[in-house]
Amino acid sequence: MKFSVGIVSLAQLVLVTQYTSTLAAQYHGYHSPYSFDCNYQHSPQWMTSIPSSTNLTHLSIPGTHDTMTSVVVSHIFQCQNNHLGAQLQAGIRYFDIRARLNNNELLIYHQDSYTQHSYLEVLTTFFNFLDANPGETILMRLKEESTPINSTIDFLTAFNYYRLNDAQTAPGCSKHFWVPPQPGPTSIPTLGDVRNKVLILQNFGSDPAEYGIKWESPLLALEDDYAIPDLYSGLDSKFQAITDSFTAAKAGIESNDGKLYLSHLSASVGVLPIEAAAGTDNGSVVGLNDRTGLWLKGGNGGRTGVVIIDFPGMGLVREVLERNY
Secondary structure, three states: OOOEEOOEEHHHHHHHHHHHOOOOEEEOOEEEOOEOOHHHOOOOOOOOOOOOOOEHHHOEEEEEOOOOOOOOOOOOOOOOOOOHHHHHHHOOOEEEEEEEEEOOEEEEEEOOEEEEEEHHHHHHHHHHHHHHOOOOOEEEEEEEOOOOEOOOOOHHHHHHHHHHOOOOOHHHHHHHEOOOOOOOOOOOOEHHHHOOOEEEEEEOOOOOOOOEEEOOOOOEEEEOOOEOOOHHHHHHHHHHHHHHHHHHHHHHHHOOOOOEEEEEOOOOEOOOHHHHHHOOOOOOOOOHHHHHHHHHHOOOOOOOEEEEEOOEOHHHHHHHHHOOO
């Protein structure tokens, strides 16, 4: 195989992974030093000490992909094993929230798989966290998932009902949703602009974006190569895409290009999300979380932008956070 992490070869990495497997976090038979145990990381206020003048583009921000999928029953759709509250306490600040209209409510789905969570639950969890940690901010990709079920309203109408009219969520939305200065913002805000706020990366509705920054905006530089031909040959090319994105983020930050870089460590077509994250259950293939964690630990790259992870571990979240200091 071609992939290497700094001066660590793949063969060495396999040996390291096998040696540490008894100490590594494990889940459903998969062992991975950089996966599964982010609930042991405690960084609820890591943004609070960072100067307000710092642009969000200059931060290294851990995130999760398909954030609310910790209780779905199928390995095909499960991307997380820790709930939203644990992710927030761990220092994760980017969340991939996929809502589907069902009987005029917004419920959280991964494709057609219901996660047993609601958009109302997501918002109240966010707002409670921000009330307790006012120096923090949250980035929420809000995506309209799949087609409506038994609904008489559209997604945007439902979104605005929670924002303006629902007694449980409207006060929090008024207090905590960041409002762009005009539709279709032309720059990424500073940390001070969005402290105690939820910045929406708007993957629904109007263009230009009225409620945040459009997901397809040129302000966002996205790496999201989620289709892998197979586990044995595909992870090398995916890892190359990840490190290329990190390298671009470092260059973009140093040149102050104004873009927010988002790198997805996740893959879910051709492989199971848990396999892409943690490798094979017998340790013969090293997953993307371990490859990325060791690459960062080896001192490669610089500020990372947003790092979006399936089944994140304490060590990987910590490696991302340490880039801010």
